[in-house]
Amino acid sequence: MVRAFSLGVMLFGVWLLLSGHYTPLLLGFGVGSSILVVLIAMRMDVVDHEGVPLYLGPRVLAYIPWLLLEILRANIIVARIILHPALPISPIMVHFQASQKTDLGRAIYANSITLTPGTITTGVEGSELEIHALTWADVDGREEDEMDRRVTRLEQGI
Amino acid sequence: MYVAAAAGIILSMVLAMLRALLGPTVYDRVLALNMFGTKTVLLIAVLGFLDGRPDFLDLAIVYALINFIGTIAVLKLFEVGDLGRASDPGEGSA
Amino acid sequence: MELVLDILSWAAIVGGLFFMVVGAVGVLRMPDVYTRLHAAGMTDTMGAGLILIGLTLQAGPTLVAVRLMLVWAFLLFTNPISTHALARAALSGGVRPFRVDMKGEQP
Incomplete structure (x- = not known):
């Protein structure tokens, strides 16, 4: 669950960096698509220690x-x-x-x-x-x- | 100055295209095409700066993605002869 | 300060162009597909990297700079994978390496 959440946060961070438009509508789209990608990734069963290698850290x-x-x-x-x-x-x-x-x-x-x-x-x-x-x-x-x-x-x- | 950078990139694109035309094996051509794609990404980025429109960078990112997936797809087609099957059924099941 | 940044960024771009053209020349000069992969790797890592660093210095601390570094990170992640896939496909396709001294067994 921690992995899924941090994957979503990372995806949303990339969205923020790439979009450059910070209106409520576009931010909403960003949250929606991040959640959608996380759900697809969980269905594909790739949200594990290899797919989201958090332990490598800094x-x-x-x-x-x-x-x-x-x-x-x-x-x-x-x-x-x-x-x-x-x-x-x-x-x-x-x-x-x-x-x-x-x-x-x-x-x-x-x-x-x-x-x-x-x-x-x-x-x-x-x-x-x-x-x-x-x-x-x-x-x-x-x-x-x-x-x-x-x-x-x-x-x-x- | 950006024009010089773009010209240098186009020069090396021509060299890569030469290798793609010379062959001799199909892998040389794929290699040259992959290189050509990387240089296209850079050319798009430089042209964006030349035009004063850095929005071109989004196109460069998408082009890099498509270039990578295209190369892998072509190689898989050569190796397996089919894009639908796994290349090694024994290993891919985990 | 502006001048220093300009000089640095153009030095990076010229260096990147140098590595890129040398890599393309290498792809033309090398004798077989495996040795050509080494030359191609050069254009993808250092050539692209230095040009993108130069453009980043020109862009300054904006979102554009972040995107340029994202392009480079993406190239660094994908390039070894496609190189490896190409080498493996060529090996399994029966292309013999040029003048290889086999240290261990035959591949």
């Missing part, structure tokens, strides 16, 4: 800036590879062991890997991730281990 706000910096660094590396006249790539497929317990944690880890250019998650089986990388240096383990640790911390809520 730790996400600490993770996102780190991820953005990592993305910037990886982008510069890939840009240099593309602009290099000889195109020095050596594609490789590797398998990683993810240390997250829940599916949500694994999904965050896999998507973070895909978001940083140079590495793509091509498959997930249990806790094993299959990763396609542009060069050897992209998967030498240092960044991935740190990302793995950070996502696990994010998931467990320490």
Whole structure:
């Protein structure tokens, strides 16, 4: 119930940000459509710990800036590879062991890997991730281990 | 200056379109189309600023949504051959 | 202050255009679909991100800025999903990765 209520509040917040018109009629439409979406989501049975991951809380706000910096660094590396006249790539497929317990944690880890250019998650089986990388240096383990640790911390809520 | 930004975006759209025309596999074309869609979102946003009408941003949000759903739908059609079925009946039941 | 914001925002937009054009060039230069995905990811994350940040700095603290950041958040959420779906579809469609040194077993 807490989840459903907070989902509704979040949806209404997005409505307020997107509409920009604050008359009683339009605010009423906003409340109505938020409630309708929450009811549909409850009927679809997606209002659970995965659909509305409230327990992640403010730790996400600490993770996102780190991820953005990592993305910037990886982008510069890939840009240099593309602009290099000889195109020095050596594609490789590797398998990683993810240390997250829940599916949500694994999904965050896999998507973070895909978001940083140079590495793509091509498959997930249990806790094993299959990763396609542009060069050897992209998967030498240092960044991935740190990302793995950070996502696990994010998931467990320490 | 916004004109220069729009021109840069259109240049990279042309490059993406070139890849879509060259192929060679159907996945390259889907990839190019997805990129083209992202650049369209940005072009709409920049044109909104160029025109002094930031309301265009709502169109950009809707375009980003449609681009994503369209890409997923096309890929699912290739993989399963049908938009109605689940791609993996064993996993999707939970 | 106005001038500083202007310079920052145009620097961000020019940087975004740079990453976007380089990503598009990469998509043309790379040898197969998996390596092209890396280049495409570059335009979607950094290219789009820097351009939207630049536009946000131009917009100032208004609802427009919130919407621009919402567009970026949306792109960051959807891009890995479509990239992953594309890579998986290509793998199951039988496209062999270009010159891959297999470390473990064959995919």
